[in-house]
Amino acid sequence: MNIVWKITAWLASRRRIADWLIERSQHTPYFDIVKSGETYMRRWWLFNPYDHETRKPRHRWCPISIRVHHIMKPDDDRHLHDHPWNARTIILRGSYLEEVAPDSGPHMNGRFRPGLGSLRVRQRGDTARIGYGQFHRITSVSRDGVYTLFISGAHRGTWGFLVGGQKVPWREYLGIKE
Template sequence: PCRVILSGGQPYLVRVYLGHWRGWRLYVHRFLVPDGERWLHDHPFDGLAVVLCGGYIEEVLPALGAEPRGFRRRWFNWIPQRKLHRISSVQPGTWTLFVNGPHSKRWGFLEPIETEDGSVSWLYHNP
C-alpha cells in the first residue's frame, strides 16, 4: 500500500510498502520536502536508505555538545537507531529504497533549549 506522510499538515513523504521478512521491512520513499521538525531525531530501529535517484543533505549530531554536521547523501545512508539526525535539504525527485529492522525502542527527539546566558542546551525526550 501507498501512504502520504504529513509533517506540519503538509505532504512530506510518499511511502510504498513492499513487504517484510524476519522483522525487517522494505519501502520505497519519495521525498517531497525536508524533515518538517527543526529538532534532530533518532529512530526506534536500525535502517538503511539506498538512494535510487536525487539526493539529500542529512544533519547529524556527532556527539552531545557538538554542532550538527551536514552530509550529502547520494548513494546510501546507514541509520543506526541512536543516530541523531534530520534531513535538512532534498533534491527534487529524490527516491530511496529503505529497509528497517525490528522496533526496539520509541522515537527520540533532541530539543534545543536556549539558556539564560544565550548558550544552547539539549533536551532528549521520547514522547
Template sequence: MIQKAASALITWARQRKPDFVVGGVEQPYLLRWFLIPRNPVFNVYLHCFLRDDDDRALHDHPWPWCSILLSGGYIEHTIAAGGIHRRRERSAPSIKLSGPRRAHRIELLKIRDFVASQPGNDTPISCWTLFITGPRLRTWGFHCPERGWVDWREFTDPNDKGMTGPGCGDQSAERQA
C-alpha cells in the same frame, strides 16, 4: 542494473497510492509504501521525500536501519559526539547504515542548487529511498535543542501520527510536519 531496478520500483509506486502519508494529505512530507508485510523482525519500505524533515529537531529511529538512495539527493544533518554539527550531501546511488539513537535530519536539495538562473528558488527536489529496518529495540524521538530527547508521541499530533504536534514545545508546531 541497479538504476534499472530503482526506476522499475519507483514506476510501480507511482501507479498506486502510498500505504502511509506523513505530513498530511494536503502537503505531504513523505510517502511510504510497504514492500513486504510489516512485521517485528525486518521491514522494507519505499520512501518518497517531498519536503525537508522538521528543522526544529533531529530525530532518531527505534531500530538499526539501512537507507539506499535510489533517485535524487539530500543533505543529511547529524550531530557528532561533543555536539559538533555535520552536514553531508548524499546523491543516488548511495547507502547509509545506522543504528538506533543516531540522530539525523534530512534536507532536500533545492532547485536553486542546480539552476544558476534561479538562486532564490527554494522548491525542494523529491528523492526516493529504499529503507530497510531491523527489529525495534527502543522507542524513537526527537532531539530538541532546549528540552533534549522528546518521545515521538509528545512531538507529533496525538490525533494524527503523520502530523507534527507540539514539537519541541515551541509555538510554531504548524511550521512543518
C-alpha cells in the same frame, strides 16, 4: 560488509532497477506523512513482515521491513530526530542534505550541541546506516524530491527528538496524548 552495501546501492540505483523498485512498491501503499497540509513523504511497501491487525512481525526469524520512500520536503522540525530501529537507506533517485549529530547513539549521554554535527550530501547510489539513537535531520531535498530504499530492522525502542542534549519521546515532543 560495507562493500556489500555499496555494491547493493550501486545496483539498486541503476535507472531500470530503481524504476522497477519504485513502480513495484506503488502496488502496496503505506500511509503518507502530511505536515501542515502538505505531503512530506509518500511511502510504499516492498516487503511488509507485519501483521495487519496486530502490527507485530509475522515471523520472528524475519525482523526486517523494506519500503520505498519519496521524501518531498526537508524535515521541518527544529530538532534532530532518531528512529526506533537500526536501518539502512539507499538513494534511488534525487538527493538530500542531512545534518547528523556527532557521536549520537544510545551511548551519547547528552554530549550533542546544535551546530556541531556534520552535513552530508546523500545522492543517487549512496547508502547510509541509520542506527537506533543516531540523531539526524534532512535539511534540503532535490527539486523533485528523493526516492530511497529504506530497510529497517526490529524495533528497539521509541523514536524521539534531541532537545537540550536529551531524547524527548516523539509524542511528548509533538504534544500528542496517548
